[in-house]
Amino acid sequence: MNKIENISFNQNISNEENIISLLKNKRKSLPTQYLYDDLGSKLFEKICDTEEYYLTRTEKQILELNASEIVNEVLPSEIFEFGSGSSKKTKTLIAKVLKKNKKLTYFSFDISVKALKMSYHELDKISENLDVQLIKGDFNNDIKRIKKGKKNRLYLFLGSTLGNFNNKIAINFLKNIANLMNKEDSFLLGVDKVKDEKIINSAYNDRKGITKKFNKNILNVINKKYKLNFKEKNFLHNAKFNSEKSQIEMYLESTVDHSIKLPNNENLNIEKGEKILTEISRKFSENTLSDLFSKANLEIKKNYSDDKKYFSLYLLKSMKYP
Numbered sequence: 001m002n003k004i005e006n007i008s009f010n011q012n013i014s015n016e017e018n019i020i021s022l023l024k025n026k027r028k029s030l031p032t033q034y035l036y037d038d039l040g041s042k043l044f045e046k047i048c049d050t051e052e053y054y055l056t057r058t059e060k061q062i063l064e065l066n067a068s069e070i071v072n073e074v075l076p077s078e079i080f081e082f083g084s085g086s087s088k089k090t091k092t093l094i095a096k097v098l099k100k101n102k103k104l105t106y107f108s109f110d111i112s113v114k115a116l117k118m119s120y121h122e123l124d125k126i127s128e129n130l131d132v133q134l135i136k137g138d139f140n141n142d143i144k145r146i147k148k149g150k151k152n153r154l155y156l157f158l159g160s161t162l163g164n165f166n167n168k169i170a171i172n173f174l175k176n177i178a179n180l181m182n183k184e185d186s187f188l189l190g191v192d193k194v195k196d197e198k199i200i201n202s203a204y205n206d207r208k209g210i211t212k213k214f215n216k217n218i219l220n221v222i223n224k225k226y227k228l229n230f231k232e233k234n235f236l237h238n239a240k241f242n243s244e245k246s247q248i249e250m251y252l253e254s255t256v257d258h259s260i261k262l263p264n265n266e267n268l269n270i271e272k273g274e275k276i277l278t279e280i281s282r283k284f285s286e287n288t289l290s291d292l293f294s295k296a297n298l299e300i301k302k303n304y305s306d307d308k309k310y311f312s313l314y315l316l317k318s319m320k321y322p
């Protein structure tokens with residue numbers, strides 16, 4: 001396998017103070033990146049295959065239907081994907097580019113080594129003309145250490161991972177990409193749209209309970225990292241659509257009064273019914289998106305969607321170059 005380039009700034013510093021303050025806060029939360037350890041990345045792949053999780057198959061279908069047009073429009077020599085996961089969906093696009101161009105460099109950028117490995121195995125054998133580069137980093141902290149493209153780069157951010165950022169972080173992330181882009185570069189963004197609440201809720205509460213496992217696994221990750229003693233059995237998976245904020249909020253809800261020992265040896269009491277936020281997943285409207293894009297200096301070139309308008313792909317350009 002190709003070497004993984006690690007551009008994380010705080011590679012080995014475990015951020016105990018941050019965890020303590022997030023857990024002591026009246027509204028408790030955990031850093032979402034801890035959902036994606038080796039097991040979490042595998043569970044995420046399984047979520048994508050569940051019947052209820054319409055996002056992956058809808059986005060895949062939009063990509064397949066429009067790959068030719070997208071590739072003709074941007075003709076990339078490089079593809080740089082943020083939070084690539086297994087890169088399964090991206091394969092369609094890569095295959096189309098290779099038919100047109102002789103060579104392509106694909107950069108897979110992810111915080112999870114497991115995801116980078118899966119991505120490599122997914123793409124390794126496709127073609128001698130494909131160069132796969134693996135980069136480990138955090139898309140909110142390490143973006144400034146990413147080198148600009150050499151020629152016609154296409155940035156990808158799929159799976160509605162943008163929806164896992166609050167508004168401020170989303171604007172910041174999009175701004176950073178607009179700045180990273182050269183004149184000829186493009187950016188393809190996949191986002192989930194507002195729709196019937198029932199459909200959204202069931203996507204995050206699959207019958208097989210894989211999302212529940214994915215959610216609870218964060219406890220094992222932080223137990224190991226910060227020597228904590230959270231017990232899975234003391235929590236239930238709670239994921240519900242908050243229509244005011246137009247977002248799924250995923251929590252671990254305590255089923256008993258109990259206490260855990262924090263890294264500073266303090267005891268933290270957690271009451272029955274108390275909730276710890278592990279992830280949000282925003283569902284966007286056209287208006288929210290155009291507001292985000294204009295604040296981030298991005299301009300819409302093309303917009304692709306499915307028949308039901310469940311999911312959208314936006315092809316964007318940086319407005320730095322009028």
Ligand code: SAH
Binds near residue numbers: 056085089115158159
């Ligand atoms: N793009 C894929 C995977 C989406 S899941 C798809 O559409 O199916 C989100 C991905 O982002 C995971 O692979 C996860 O490991 C990665 N990720 C989560 N937090 C991250 C962070 N802070 N920095 C970089 N990657 C992150």
Ligand code: TRP
Binds near residue numbers: 160239
């Ligand atoms: N980007 C994905 C989404 O927002 C991440 C995800 C998948 C997720 N399953 C989840 C987030 C369950 C929270 C809960 O859909």
